[in-house]
Each structure stands twice: as structure tokens, then as C-alpha cells.
Amino acid sequence: MPATALMRETAVERFSSETRSQQVIAALTNVTKRYGETVALDGMNLALRPGEVVALLGPNGAGKSTAVRLLLGLIAPTAGMARVFGGDPQTPETRLRVGAMLQVARIPETLRVREHLDLFRSYYAKPLPVAEIVRIAQLEGVEDKMFSTLSGGQKQRVLFGLALCGDPDLVFLDEPTVGMDIEARRGLWQQIRTLANRGKTVLLTTHYLEEADALAHRIVVINKGKIVSEGTPAEIKSVSAGRKIRCRTRLTVEFLSALPGVMSVEQSGDDVVVMTPHAEAVVREMLLRDETLSGLEIASPALEDAFLALTTSR
Amino acid sequence: MSTSSIAYHEPQTLGIGRTIEIFRKETKYEFLKLLRNRSFSLAVIGFPIMFYLLFGVSNRGTNGSGIHMARYLLGGYACFGLIGAALFGIGVGLAGERAMGWLEVKRASPMPPMAYLFAKCMGAIAFGLIIVTALTALAVTMGGVSLTAVELVKMYGISIVGSISFASMGFLLALLIPANAAPGIVNLIYLPMSFMSGLWMPIQYLPHWLQRIAPALPMYHLAQVMLHIFGYANNTSVVSHWVGLAGFTMVMLGTSWLVFNRAQQNA
Numbered sequence: 001m002p003a004t005a006l007m008r009e010t011a012v013e014r015f016s017s018e019t020r021s022q023q024v025i026a027a028l029t030n031v032t033k034r035y036g037e038t039v040a041l042d043g044m045n046l047a048l049r050p051g052e053v054v055a056l057l058g059p060n061g062a063g064k065s066t067a068v069r070l071l072l073g074l075i076a077p078t079a080g081m082a083r084v085f086g087g088d089p090q091t092p093e094t095r096l097r098v099g100a101m102l103q104v105a106r107i108p109e110t111l112r113v114r115e116h117l118d119l120f121r122s123y124y125a126k127p128l129p130v131a132e133i134v135r136i137a138q139l140e141g142v143e144d145k146m147f148s149t150l151s152g153g154q155k156q157r158v159l160f161g162l163a164l165c166g167d168p169d170l171v172f173l174d175e176p177t178v179g180m181d182i183e184a185r186r187g188l189w190q191q192i193r194t195l196a197n198r199g200k201t202v203l204l205t206t207h208y209l210e211e212a213d214a215l216a217h218r219i220v221v222i223n224k225g226k227i228v229s230e231g232t233p234a235e236i237k238s239v240s241a242g243r244k245i246r247c248r249t250r251l252t253v254e255f256l257s258a259l260p261g262v263m264s265v266e267q268s269g270d271d272v273v274v275m276t277p278h279a280e281a282v283v284r285e286m287l288l289r290d291e292t293l294s295g296l297e298i299a300s301p302a303l304e305d306a307f308l309a310l311t312t313s314r
Numbered sequence: 315m316s317t318s319s320i321a322y323h324e325p326q327t328l329g330i331g332r333t334i335e336i337f338r339k340e341t342k343y344e345f346l347k348l349l350r351n352r353s354f355s356l357a358v359i360g361f362p363i364m365f366y367l368l369f370g371v372s373n374r375g376t377n378g379s380g381i382h383m384a385r386y387l388l389g390g391y392a393c394f395g396l397i398g399a400a401l402f403g404i405g406v407g408l409a410g411e412r413a414m415g416w417l418e419v420k421r422a423s424p425m426p427p428m429a430y431l432f433a434k435c436m437g438a439i440a441f442g443l444i445i446v447t448a449l450t451a452l453a454v455t456m457g458g459v460s461l462t463a464v465e466l467v468k469m470y471g472i473s474i475v476g477s478i479s480f481a482s483m484g485f486l487l488a489l490l491i492p493a494n495a496a497p498g499i500v501n502l503i504y505l506p507m508s509f510m511s512g513l514w515m516p517i518q519y520l521p522h523w524l525q526r527i528a529p530a531l532p533m534y535h536l537a538q539v540m541l542h543i544f545g546y547a548n549n550t551s552v553v554s555h556w557v558g559l560a561g562f563t564m565v566m567l568g569t570s571w572l573v574f575n576r577a578q579q580n581a
Contacts, residue, residue: 072422095424102422104415110350115343122339123424125332146350162419 025050025201026071026170031080033066033225040066042225044080048170048203053196055212055219056205063225064205065103068174071203072100084170096124099168101159103175109148113139113158116147117165124166136194137161138187153184160191171195173204177211189214242277247296251289259285271295336426340433348403348437358402359445362395366449369514371457381516381546384457389469389540390513392449396442396473397480397533401504403441404434404484406496413493435481442477443470468543476536479559482566483532489573507533516546532562 026048033041041063048054056064069075070082073089084094107116114130121127134140137157142150147158156176163171173192177185185208192215195202206212212219213233221229221236229236242263248270256265261278276282279298287293349355366387373383411417420430446469453459461469491499508514510524511533517525528534535558541547542555 069418074418074422092424092426095422098422100419100422102415102419104419106414107416107419108347108411110347111343115346119339119343120423122332122336159419162423166424 023050024048026084026203027082028067028070028077029081029083031067031070031077031082033063033070033075034078039225041070041077044222044225044227046220046227048201050169050201051196051199052217053192053202053204053215055216056203056222057207057209057212057219058205058222058228059207061224062222064222065174066225067222068100068102068172068203068205072098072172096166097169099163099166099171101163101171101173101176103178104159107147107155107159110146112144112146113150113161114143116158117143117161120162120165126167127165128167133161133164136164136191138191153180153187156180156184156188157191160188164195168200170201171203173202175205175207177206177208185211242275243279244299245274245276245279245283245286245297246271246299247286247293248272249286249290249293251286251293255289256286333426333429337429337432340425340429341436344433344437345440348407348441354402354407355441358395358399358441359448361398362391362445363448363452365394365514366391366452367456371452374458379516379518381518382459383516384453385459385544386516386541386546387514388449388453388457388459389544389546390515390537392446392469392473393476393511393533393537393540394508394513395445395449396438396477397508397536398504399441399445400438400477400480400484401487401500402497403438404481405487405491405500406493408434408485408488409491409493409496412488431485434484435478438481438484439474439477442473446470446473465543469540472536472540472543475559476540479532479536479563479566482563482570486566486570486573489570489577507531510534511537513537517548529558532559535559535562 024047028041028044028046031041031044032039044063044067046054046056046067056067058064066075070077071084071089073082073084073091073094076082082089085097087094089095089098111119117130117133121130121133128136130143134143137160139154139157139161142154147155150158156179160173160176163173176192177188180188189211192202192204196215202215204212204215216233219229219231219233219236220227246268249272251272253265253267253272256262256272256274259282262274262276262282264275266273274282274286283296283298370384370387370391373387376382408417411420421427450461450466450469454461487496487500487503510520511517511528511531512520513533517528517534517537520528535555538547538550538555539552539559542552547555
């Protein structure tokens with residue numbers, strides 16, 4: 001496991017012990033949301049504490065955007081309660097303290113970036129200065145461009161900038177990096193970290209699993225409107241099937257399957273793939289039994305695998 | 315990490331000065347947005363001017379029925395133009411913003427919803443006045459039409475009332491029709507109704523059965539109120555047309571309110 005990941009995880013642990021006791025600033029309590037026959041959310045409980053970055057992770061149609069729209073007061077729950085800063089999310093008082101970056105196909109294209117920011121800033125009593133928004137959202141050099149002339153990444157950054165106009169305490173980011181290339185995505189990650197460092201609470205939805213792993217203190221995995229799993233990125237990963245050993249060997253699948261601690265064995269082309277929580281012991285045994293063993297690789301499962309294991313088994 | 319300080323900000327109050335500022339900026343940017351959107355501004359201003367040049371200005375004289383065509387059609391195309399600005403600016407514009415998800419971003423912000431509706435309405439009024447001004451300038455300079463100051467002021471006043479009235483229809487259309495079909499549907503309503511209401515030619519020239527349908531059309535009532543200034547209205551009293559226009563506006567606003575509330579409940 002890379003050293004940076006280890007460092008980040010210890011930081012996360014320190015963080016969770018600090019905030020565990022603190023008050024909840026936004027919550028869905030036993031929320032069910034139905035559209036006709038379709039159940040978008042089914043008895044969902046979600047609580048956000050000050051200063052944490054929470055990722056809602058799930059496949060398309062899992063109910064991520066529904067959860068965000070409930071917390072923004074754009075829709076009302078069929079049953080249960082949505083509360084933000086102890087009040088109704090629909091009230092203007094609540095909305096003054098919340099910023100939102102939603103999935104938008106297009107925004108009015110014949111206005112300049114500066115004009116969009118100017119308009120949104122006017123909604124707040126104490127908006128962030130334009131220069132500050134431009135700096136955080138990395139909009140330097142495009143302030144005077146028409147929205148229609150911007151690249152996809154720049155457009156997303158404008159939407160991010162609009163979410164920051166009121167210097168909100170709570171920020172919702174619904175699939176913020178969808179459609180971005182790798183470089184632009186990493187740029188936005190940096191900006192989201194900047195927000196977290198300013199003490200903002202962030203709820204982020206994503207189906208980029210790497211994104212949740214890179215940004216969140218806590219990941220909530222949802223599928224079909226229900227929470228499937230919840231924890232730190234490390235905890236989410238440990239729920240999955242241990243580590244993955246890949247190599248070329250003369251040992252048979254039957255023999256490998258019988259080794260203690262082996263969860264599964266698969267033939268993959270010339271290679272064999274062994275899943276086990278006790279990788280060291282299994283590899284030691286395999287090397288003893290087969291001197292010709294070659295091409296050995298041991299990998300931690302990506303969050304992706306953990307996620308697939310979690311969402312497909314139910 | 316200093317998390318304790320962020321949870322309780324002092325409440326931000328929305329003073330009257332700041333509310334006015336929001337309404338002003340919302341209106342300013344709505345107007346700029348429409349003006350820079352050439353497919354809107356060129357069509358909405360260009361068509362009434364082009365039609366007026368072709369059919370109005372070229373008919374300078376008074377015809378056999380005692381109608382000075384350039385004068386009559388100034389009223390007709392003024393209505394045609396301002397109704398177009400309201401239906402396309404609000405009907406098509408709002409339907410598009412709703413479909414793109416932009417309306418949702420606005421709703422999630424602390425923007426007062428009235429500021430949005432106000433700006434849309436003011437945008438329609440502004441374009442209505444631009445069109446009426448351009449048509450009047452053409453009428454006076456090229457069409458041999460003379461207008462008194464009182465007539466001009468009345469024209470502007472009725473233009474504002476007409477824009478507000480048809481803005482209400484724009485709101486209803488925006489709530490009902492899908493964005494990708496909006497321009498087509500609006501044209502299908504707008505063009506035939508303009509013809510049948512006597513905006514393109516004196517209504518006396520239309521077949522009798524069409525003339526009998528006209529009182530059911532809101533554009534007819536606006537046209538009659540406008541033509542009353544020039545003395546070309548039908549014999550019915552102008553009050554009945556004001557009532558017709560007011561009734562239409564009420565029905566549009568009431569239906570919009572019902573549709574909006576139903577959509578909210580199902581959301």
C-alpha cells in the first residue's frame with residue numbers, strides 16, 4: 001500500500017475521534033422517497049457533522065441525487081424528515097448557509113463568468129469576494145469569457161464557483177467531476193480539499209470510486225435507495241475479500257483452494273488469481289510448493305472491487 | 315481544525331435594499347442574456363419589423379374601407395411583436411432553463427423566487443417596448459403615419475400591459491411543454507392565433523366565421539385595445555376587451571399556479 005495512503009488514513013482516524021461527539025448539522029432521518037411506484041430512497045438515515053467530507057457512493061439510480069435534492073429542500077420526503085442546521089431545508093435562512101453544485105446540462109450561455117458570479121453573490125448578505133471565488137475555483141483568465149466558450153472542465157468549475165458564492169458552511173456536490181478528464185478532475189479534487197481545509201462540511205456524490213477514496217473522511221455506499229455500507233475508506237475496503245494474489249504456477253486450483261485462509265481461486269489465462277485475507281502465509285506456502293512459480297503480484301483490492309462486492313451481493 | 319466556530323453564524327437578514335438589488339441584477343442579466351442570444355433577439359425583433367416593412371410601410375394610402383394600412387398594422391404588428399417576445403422569451407426560455415437543470419440551481423440558492431419571475435416579466439416588457447419603438451419609428455419616418463404624444467404614451471402603456479398579460483401565458487407554456495418541442499409548439503399557437511386575431515391584416519377582411527371565433531382569442535382583445543387608440547377597433551366597447559384580457563391573464567396565472575403546485579406535490 002502506498003505510503004501516502006497510510007498517512008491519509010491516520011489523519012482520518014484522528015479526525016473521526018475529534019468530531020464523533022459533535023452535533024449533526026444536516027440529517028436525513030428515516031427518509032423514504034417514492035415516485036409513483038418507484039422507491040428512490042428507502043428508510044435512509046444520513047447525518048453530516050461539521051467539517052467532514054462525506055461521499056455518497058453508488059451506481060446510477062441508487063438514490064444519491066435524490067438524497068442531495070432532499071437536503072436542499074428541492075423535493076419533500078414521502079416519509080421521514082430532512083433537516084439542515086436544525087431547520088427546514090427550504091427556508092431562505094437555511095439556503096443562505098448552503099452551497100450546491102448540481103448536475104446541470106447547461107447554464108445560460110450568453111452571460112460572462114463574472115456576470116454569473118456577480119448575480120449569485122447578490123443573493124447573499126456576506127458573499128465571498130469575487131477574487132477569492134476565482135482563486136478557489138481556479139477561474140483565473142476566464143472571468144470575462146462567455147459561458148458558451150468555456151471547456152467542459154471550466155464549465156464545471158464555474159458551477160463549483162457558484163456554489164461558493166455565499167461562503168456556505170455546508171456544500172453539496174452532486175457528481176462534481178462527471179465528464180472531466182483526469183487532469184481537470186484532480187484539479188477539482190484539490191479545490192474540494194481546500195474547502196475541507198476551510199472547515200466546510202461537504203457532501204459529495206460520485207460513482208467514481210477513486211474519487212470517494214481520495215476525498216472523503218467517510219464513505220456511505222448506497223444501492224437501490226438503501227445504505228449498503230458505511231465507514232472510512234479503509235473500513236470499506238476491508239469489508240471486501242482481502243488481498244489478491246496473481247501468479248503463474250504449476251499448483252492446481254484444487255490444491256490452492258484447500259490452503260487455509262483462501263477464499264477463492266480463479267484461472268485467468270495462464271495466471272491463477274487467489275483471494276485471501278492472509279496473503280503472506282498463502283504466498284509462503286505457494287513458494288515452498290512450487291519453485292517455478294513466476295510473475296507474482298499481490299494487490300490490495302481497489303475500492304472499486306470492494307464496491308462491486310458490496311453492491312452486487314445484495 | 316476549528317469546527318466549533320462554523321456551525322452558528324449570525325443570521326443574515328434580507329433587507330429591503332438588498333432585495334431591490336437582487337431584483338435589479340436578476341433583471342439586468344435576464345435582459346443581457348436575451349439580447350446576446352441572437353436566435354432570440356434577431357427573430358423576435360426582426361420578424362415584426364420585416365413584416366411591417368413588407369405589408370405596412372408599402373401600403374401608405376387609405377384603402378376603400380377607410381383603413382390606413384400603415385397605421386392599422388402599426389397596432390397589429392406592435393401586438394404581434396410584444397406577444398412574440400413574451401411567448402418565446404418566457405415560454406421557450408423558461409422551459410429550456412427548467413429542462414437543463416438551471417432552474418433547480420436557482421431554486422437551491424437563496425434567490426427569492428419572485429425575483430426570477432419578475433426578471434422574466436421585465437425582460438418581456440423591455441423587448442416589447444423595443445419592438446414598439448422600432449415599429450413606431452418606421453411608421454412615422456417611412457409609413458406616412460402621424461401619431462400624437464398621447465397616442466404614443468397610450469401605445470407604450472398598452473404594450474406594457476400586453477407583455478405582462480402574455481407573460482402569464484408564457485409561464486403556463488413553460489410549465490406544460492417539453493423544452494425540445496417548445497419553439498415548435500409556441501409557433502403553432504402564436505402564428506395562427508396572430509392571423510385569426512387580425513394582427514396581420516384588418517380583421518374585417520377575414521371570413522365571417524373566423525371573425526366570430528376571434529372574441530375567444532386573447533390576442534384579439536389585446537389587438538382591439540391597441541387599435542382603439544387609432545380608431546380602428548370594432549364597434550364593441552373597449553371595456554369588454556379589457557375584461558377579456560384581464561380574464562385571460564387570470565386564467566393563465568391560476569392554471570400556472572395549479573400546475574406548479576401539482577408538480578411540487580409529485581416531485
